Amino acid sequence: MSNDQILTIERSFAASPEAVFDAWTDPAILSQWWGPEGVSVPDLALDVKEGGAWTATMYSDQMGNKIVSGEYKAIERPIRLVFTWAWSDEDGTRGHETEVEVLFEKIDTGTKMTLNQQLFQDRSGRDSHNSGWVSSFTCLEKVLS
Amino acid sequence: MALHQIMGALGDPTRFAIVEALLKEGEKSAGALAEPFNMSKPAISRHLKVLEQSGLIERRTKAQFRVFSIRAAGFGEIDDWMSKYREFWNGSFDRLEAILKKSGEDENE
Numbered sequence: 001m002s003n004d005q006i007l008t009i010e011r012s013f014a015a016s017p018e019a020v021f022d023a024w025t026d027p028a029i030l031s032q033w034w035g036p037e038g039v040s041v042p043d044l045a046l047d048v049k050e051g052g053a054w055t056a057t058m059y060s061d062q063m064g065n066k067i068v069s070g071e072y073k074a075i076e077r078p079i080r081l082v083f084t085w086a087w088s089d090e091d092g093t094r095g096h097e098t099e100v101e102v103l104f105e106k107i108d109t110g111t112k113m114t115l116n117q118q119l120f121q122d123r124s125g126r127d128s129h130n131s132g133w134v135s136s137f138t139c140l141e142k143v144l145s
Numbered sequence: 146m147a148l149h150q151i152m153g154a155l156g157d158p159t160r161f162a163i164v165e166a167l168l169k170e171g172e173k174s175a176g177a178l179a180e181p182f183n184m185s186k187p188a189i190s191r192h193l194k195v196l197e198q199s200g201l202i203e204r205r206t207k208a209q210f211r212v213f214s215i216r217a218a219g220f221g222e223i224d225d226w227m228s229k230y231r232e233f234w235n236g237s238f239d240r241l242e243a244i245l246k247k248s249g250e251d252e253n254e
Contacts, residue, residue: 119152
C-alpha cells in the first residue's frame, strides 16, 4: 500500500464483510447512513459496476441540498470498493475530485473497514513524489503548532 | 484561495517537491530550491510565483536574496478539508454501526 493516502479512517463492525460491503452498494441501506447526524439523502442513484456513475443528493438544514457524485473504479465484493468523489457547486460544476477506497477485512469480531481518501485524483500528481503526504503532514503539524 | 486552486498549485510534481523541501528543511533561497531540478531560472521562478499566489508559500528579502518559506495559513484550507471529511465519515460510520447492529439483531430473532 502506498503511503500517499491523505485521510485514513479505520472502524470495526460486528457484521460480516459482505454485510458491510453491501451497506455501501445497496441504495436502500446507503441512504440510511451516508452523512453525519442531521444529514439525509433524499436522492441516490448508484450504477454499481466498474465505470458506472453514482450521484447522491445530501440534505441538511444548514447547507440545504448538496450534490456529490463520482464513478466506480473497482468493485471487489467483499474486500474492496473504489470510487471517485466530488461535490458540485450551486451552478452544477463539479469541484475538486478525490478518490475514495474502502477496504473490508474479516476479523474475529466481524469486519475491519478502512477508508482512504486521496487528495490527488490525478495519478501523475500522486506518483511523482515518493515521500508522500503523510510525511509532509507530520512536518505541517510542526509548522502549524 | 479556493481549495481546488491550492490543489492545482500542488498537483504539479516540481511545485510539490518545492513545498516538501520547504516543509522539511525550512526557509530556502530561490537558488537552493532550484538546485535539485534541471530547470532554467525563469521556469523555477514561475513555479514559485504560482505557489506564492496559491498562498502556500511566502517570500521575503534577506540581504539581496529572495528567500521562500511555508505560509502556514495557506495550509489551513487543506487542514479544514481533512477535518470536514473526518467528521463526515466518522458521523456516517456511527450511523452505519447502528444499522448493522439492528439488522444483526433482526436476523437473530
